[in-house]
Amino acid sequence: MDDLDYLDGNAAAGPLSEFFAIDVVSARGRCAHCGRTDALATARVYPNSHGLLLRCPGCTEILLRLVDAGDRVCLDLQGLSFVELRRH
Numbered sequence: 001m002d003d004l005d006y007l008d009g010n011a012a013a014g015p016l017s018e019f020f021a022i023d024v025v026s027a028r029g030r031c032a033h034c035g036r037t038d039a040l041a042t043a044r045v046y047p048n049s050h051g052l053l054l055r056c057p058g059c060t061e062i063l064l065r066l067v068d069a070g071d072r073v074c075l076d077l078q079g080l081s082f083v084e085l086r087r088h
Helices: 009-016
Strands: 028-031 037-039 044-048 051-055 062-068 073-076 080-084
Touching (some): 009 044, 009 051
Antiparallel strands (some): 051 062
């Protein structure tokens, strides 16, 4: 994995809007692996033809997987021990 091949977490805003009615990249989450807590916008986004991966900027473990399966979209949040969303 090359550190030059990722985008910042803001690149996940469009695809994640299918799941969340708010701007989820401003949400805070905790990495289940290293415990780092930060805005999802600080995550490293690795897009590919099937969807995207968000990786922790601290330890590079996977925080979130979003897979586009055509007629359905799969979201895996297993790498996050919590996500905190703000109400406006």
